[in-house]
Amino acid sequence: MHNQEIFLKAIAHTSIRLFIKREDLIHPFISGNKYRKLKYNLIEAQKQEHDKMLTFGGAFSNHIAATAYAGFEAGLQTIGVIRGEELEGEIDNNPTLSFAKKHGMQFKFVSRSNYRNKNSEEFLKSLKAEWGDFYLVPEGGTNALAVKGCEEILGEEDTDFDYVCTSVGTGGTISGLVNCSQLRQQVLGFPALKGDFLQDEIRKFVRKDNWELVSDYHFGGYAKINKELIDFINGFKKETGIPLDPVYTGKMMFGIIEMIKNGYFKEETRILAIHTGGLQGILGMNQRLKQKNLPLIQ
Numbered sequence: 001m002h003n004q005e006i007f008l009k010a011i012a013h014t015s016i017r018l019f020i021k022r023e024d025l026i027h028p029f030i031s032g033n034k035y036r037k038l039k040y041n042l043i044e045a046q047k048q049e050h051d052k053m054l055t056f057g058g059a060f061s062n063h064i065a066a067t068a069y070a071g072f073e074a075g076l077q078t079i080g081v082i083r084g085e086e087l088e089g090e091i092d093n094n095p096t097l098s099f100a101k102k103h104g105m106q107f108k109f110v111s112r113s114n115y116r117n118k119n120s121e122e123f124l125k126s127l128k129a130e131w132g133d134f135y136l137v138p139e140g141g142t143n144a145l146a147v148k149g150c151e152e153i154l155g156e157e158d159t160d161f162d163y164v165c166t167s168v169g170t171g172g173t174i175s176g177l178v179n180c181s182q183l184r185q186q187v188l189g190f191p192a193l194k195g196d197f198l199q200d201e202i203r204k205f206v207r208k209d210n211w212e213l214v215s216d217y218h219f220g221g222y223a224k225i226n227k228e229l230i231d232f233i234n235g236f237k238k239e240t241g242i243p244l245d246p247v248y249t250g251k252m253m254f255g256i257i258e259m260i261k262n263g264y265f266k267e268e269t270r271i272l273a274i275h276t277g278g279l280q281g282i283l284g285m286n287q288r289l290k291q292k293n294l295p296l297i298q
């Protein structure tokens with residue numbers, strides 16, 4: 001996808017040049033890294049002649065919305081195992097789940113403690129007993145085929161950047177980026193959650209070590225946000241015309257701008273940030289912000 005230069009007053013006094021790769025525009029409903037992560041998984045599911053695909057996610061998961069749509073487009077039945085039993089009666093009030101339902105996804109709602117067993121053989125066996133055979137896509141969509149898809153994010157036009165930045169959830173996207181980066185480039189990952197386990201996850205997939213995680217910008221944890229972040233996201237959109245999501249790309253971009261302001265990067269550094277999509281999550285986040293009397297994401 002094309003790169004767009006970011007001009008922001010906050011960094012205009014520096015010689016650093018910041019660009020964003022608009023992977024959010026890759027598909028209207030399977031945007032950003034979801035498209036990359038699902039591409040080879042869909043091909044594999046069809047090759048193995050599966051007619052069903054099962055995956056896991058939370059109430060506002062970008063991955064759940066994208067998988068539902070991808071299945072709908074490819075003619076595969078999708079099943080979403082959703083964290084939180086209380087959501088069963090809430091589908092129509094939840095923008096992510098109602099979108100997924102509209103595109104044919106069937107759900108199994110499980111308690112938070114049961115959800116933790118999502119990788120256990122026993123749990124998968126019970127799911128197969130209930131739903132029949134299926135192609136399994138892990139939570140967040142991350143597996144070796146997802147990493148392979150994310151290795152297609154960077155192209156020839158990106159070889160001159162000094163840094164490539166991405167948000168990190170389960171680690172698949174950064175792994176693909178590391179694998180397709182130049183050795184002289186540094187890949188920075190901004191975890192959207194507190195997670196010491198991430199380093200080990202990423203090490204399973206990467207073939208180089210030109211990467212590091214910047215763990216200072218998770219804002220207290222997964223999907224946690226505050227007024228400062230909301231103001232940043234709204235201000236960024238006003239100045240650049242580019243929407244960011246509150247769970248992933250907003251935190252990454254906030255971190256990059258802070259690091260530029262704090263002098264982390266040398267003069268004339270060229271930075272490429274990946275817009276990994278996730279904009280469908282704004283609706284659900286705004287529902288929660290309204291309840292908390294916080295300003296909404298524009």
Ligand SMILES: Cc1ncc(COP(=O)(O)O)c(C=O)c1O
Nearest residue numbers: 169170171172173248276277278
């Ligand atoms: C919008 C968005 N950006 C970034 C990520 C992080 O990607 P990964 O889980 O591959 O680290 C996710 C989660 O999958 C996401 O939904």
